């Protein structure tokens with residue numbers, strides 16, 4: 352709970368400072384529906400979007416590739432506003448393309464997932480979807496990746 356509060360404070364601070372806040376409303380049905388059309392995010396780049404249809408009819412995929420040349424520890428975050436509950440599923444691929452274990456997060460308002468020692472060249476994908484059919488025409492989720 353403490354961690355979540357810290358994350359919220361960090362989120363609020365970044366919102367106020369306006370750091371790397373990407374434009375929203377470009378993720379909708381037909382966009383970012385598969386890992387092949389995933390939206391690339393940079394470190395600490397916030398992305399807000401809508402999930403407009405229930406029960407996985409609309410999902411948004413994101414990705415980040417470790418091009419730092421070193422092993423890195425990363426954290427993924429997903430924030431659900433108001434009374435919505437969005438979840439993410441994380442998939443990782445090693446530099447040779449083989450799939451690493453998947454992870455599904457079903458937390459509440461702030462979902463987070465940490466990955467340690469991600470190899471150079473490895474790619475992390477995460478899919479945002481509604482929890483138990485959650486969707487909203489008015490409330491956007493926000494997701495971002497942070498390199499620790």
Ligand SMILES: [Ca+2]
Pocket residue numbers: 378379380381382383384409410411412
């Ligand atoms: Ca979509």
Ligand SMILES: [Ca+2]
Pocket residue numbers: 431436437438439456457458459460461462482
């Ligand atoms: Ca959630």
